[in-house]
Structure formats: structure tokens, C-alpha cells
């Protein structure tokens with residue numbers, strides 16, 4: 560079996576792994592990325608809303624708040640320099656009921672604390688200036704939000720890595736790793752990689768990869784499907800840009816929103832339904848290993864106890880188009896079930912703790928010669944340049 564030697568081996572060719580590889584390669588480290596799929600960016604990075612988030616939602620001082628603000632600025636600059644299609648179009652967060660006004664005010668406060676400028680509180684009569692087809696009691700206009708295709712961004716990161724003599728290898732899965740004199744020996748399906756440091760950016764499989772490296776991840780990755788409907792071309796004009804509901808702060812989901820994408824299509828979604836597979840996107844995809852991995856984890860039952868009602872209504876939305884579209888109709892009442900067709904879905908990797916709480920912030924854990932990214936949910940794609948730099952710093956420190 561062929562052996563490669565390098566400074567840092569990165570498991571996972573999603574946007575976080577590639578941003579990390581890019582930052583390391585720029586600072587002169589010899590990097591190898593191993594990606595299990597035939598193409599990079601095929602999982603979360605290739606199945607998301609394509610929104611450059613502003614940093615509105617996140618608790619002040621959290622890694623998400625800082626990462627999103629700095630990452631979004633860096634990403635806009637990068638897209639401009641690299642000629643990647645993007646748009647800073649702004650978005651509307653819409654309160655549709657008076658009982659959401661306090662939460663809308665709290666969002667505005669968070670936005671200001673997180674350094675957003677130009678966020679505008681809108682009264683009911685001002686909403687139509689921004690989005691003519693919405694109705695609500697108030698709204699927030701957030702000018703920093705934008706659109707991009709994160710797959711294009713990931714490919715640009717990969718080409719930066721290759722330009723600096725790094726390797727991005729596809730169709731090569733991590734199998735296991737052990738510490739040896741002078742580094743970590745990683746066995747993959749294509750051979751061995753001997754590296755000073757291993758960085759795990761395995762997304763939906765990050766907990767299993769950590770375990771295989773001898774590290775207790777202290778979380779279980781639970782996959783949640785996020786399903787979308789696409790507006791038929793003749794109904795795309797129902798939104799100009801992006802319309803979001805006021806989210807439930809207890810959940811790491813933003814609620815069904817209506818999103819224009821950089822290619823001109825418009826979608827409604829995503830919902831959030833427990834998935835029975837970490838790697839397959841079919842509606843009834845089922846993996847015994849993944850399913851039993853979820854239901855044998857005590858944290859899952861604790862989560863379910865707290866959120867079974869939310870879970871049941873998300874499941875209803877998944878099964879019944881009318882119920883899904885009802886969520887979008889709260890934002891844009893003219894939208895009818897006949898205006899949309901089913902589109903794709905994404906699988907979110909959410910890190911669940913034994914006590915039943917979901918990890919909200921990014922989580923990066925270090926061990927000797929290893930760095931494990933155990934939670935990189937939204938807005939990690941937006942924040943990728945920032946997170947990649949942070950992970951690269953940790954890896955370089957381990958290397959030194």
C-alpha cells in the first residue's frame with residue numbers, strides 16, 4: 560500500500576476541511592485532504608440554502624457570532640477576488656404574530672451587539688417596500704445577508720490548496736489512525752498517510768472518526784433532513800430576495816424560509832426531520848447502523864422528551880405538502896401548494912450530548928496530534944474562511 564508523508568492530513572473534503580487545508584497550505588504546511596466521495600463538497604456543503612448569513616442570530620461572544628461576521632466579510636472579499644458569483648441582497652425577517660415582537664426585538668439587539676450596521680426595524684406598512692407579497696406585523700431588514708453557491712466556493716478553496724502543492728484526494732476514505740513515533744499513521748482505503756497532525760472535518764461522520772482515533776467525542780452526531788420545495792418559474796416573483804420567520808431560539812434551525820438562490824431558482828424550506836441515514840438522501844432512506852446509533856443513545860430520548868411536539872409537526876410537514884406550504888404561506892399568503900414542486904434535501908449533522916441538549920456553537924476538540932471538528936452546523940459554510948484559519952492555527956500549534 561502506498562504511503563504519503565505530510566505535515567497535516569485532513570479527513571473530509573467539505574467546505575470546512577478545504578478551508579482548513581487552504582489556510583495551512585498558504586502558511587507553507589504540506590497538506591493532504593482525503594475525501595470519501597468521488598467529488599468534494601457532496602454532503603452538507605452541496606445541499607444547503609446557499610445563504611451568506613449576517614451573524615444576526617447568534618449569542619454575543621459565541622464562536623458562531625464572531626465566525627459568521629468575520630467569515631462573511633472574508634467570503635464576500637474572496638468571491639470578488641476569485642470571480643465567484645455572489646450577491647449581497649439583504650433579507651427580511653418577518654414577525655407574523657404580535658407574540659413574536661419581543662423575539663424580533665431581541666434579534667435586533669443581537670444583530671447590533673454582533674456588529675451589524677444598517678439593520679432596520681420595519682412596521683407593518685413598510686414591509687411591502689422590501690417584499691411586496693408578504694404580510695406581517697413587523698420585520699427586520701438585514702442588508703448584509705447574501706447568496707452564493709458553496710460548491711463553487713469549495714472548488715475554489717481546493718484549487719488554492721493544489722496551487723500550493725497540497726493534495727485533495729477523492730474516493731479515499733479514512734479507516735483508522737494510530738499514534739506512532741513521529742506522528743499519526745492514518746490508514747485509508749487507498750493506502751497510508753503519515754502526518755504530524757490529523758484534522759477531522761468529517762461532518763456527519765465526525766464522531767465516528769474521532770472514536771476511531773481513540774478520542775471520546777462526548778457527542779453523537781444525529782442527522783436531520785432539511786427538505787425543500789422549489790417554486791415553479793412563473794411564481795418565482797413572489798419573493799425578491801429572502802424572507803425568514805422569527806426562529807425559536809431553543810432550536811438550531813431557522814424555520815421554513817423562502818430563498819432566492821444565486822442561479823435564480825427560489826425554494827421554500829428547509830424543515831427539520833430526524834433522518835434515518837447519515838449519508839443517503841432518499842425520502843425513505845434507512846441505514847440500520849445510523850438508525851440504531853441514534854436510538855441507542857440516551858441523549859436522543861432526552862431530546863425527544865422535550866421536543867416530541869415539534870418533531871411531530873416537522874414530520875407532518877415532511878409527509879404532507881399542504882402542511883409544509885402552510886409554514887411558507889405564513890410569510891407569503893399568496894403562495895399555493897400548486898405553485899411548488901418537491902426539490903432536494905440536505906442532511907444536517909447536529910451534535911447531541913448525553914443529557915439531551917444539542918450543541919449550538921461550533922465545537923473543536925484537541926488531542927495529542929489531532930484536531931476534531933465535532934460541530935460545524937450553519938453558518939459554518941458562511942464562516943468557513945474564519946473557521947478554517949482557526950483550525951489551521953490549532954493544527955500548526957500541535958505541529959510545532
Ligand SMILES: Cc1cc2nc3c(=O)[nH]c(=O)nc-3n(C[C@H](O)[C@H](O)[C@H](O)COP(=O)(O)OP(=O)(O)OC[C@H]3O[C@@H](n4cnc5c(N)ncnc54)[C@H](O)[C@@H]3O)c2cc1C
Nearest residue numbers: 571573574575595603604607608610733762785905939941
Ligand atoms: C439543509 C441545510 C441548509 C444549510 N444552509 C446553510 C446556509 O444557507 N448558509 C450556511 O452558511 N450554512 C448552511 N448550512 C450549513 C453548512 O452547509 C454546513 O455547516 C457546512 O457545509 C459544513 O461543512 P463541513 O465541511 O463540516 O461538512 P460536509 O460538507 O458534510 O463535509 C464533510 C465531508 O467529510 C467526508 N467524510 C466523511 N467521512 C469520511 C471518511 N471516513 N473519510 C473521508 N471523508 C469522509 C464527507 O464525504 C464530506 O464530504 C446548511 C446545512 C444544511 C444541511
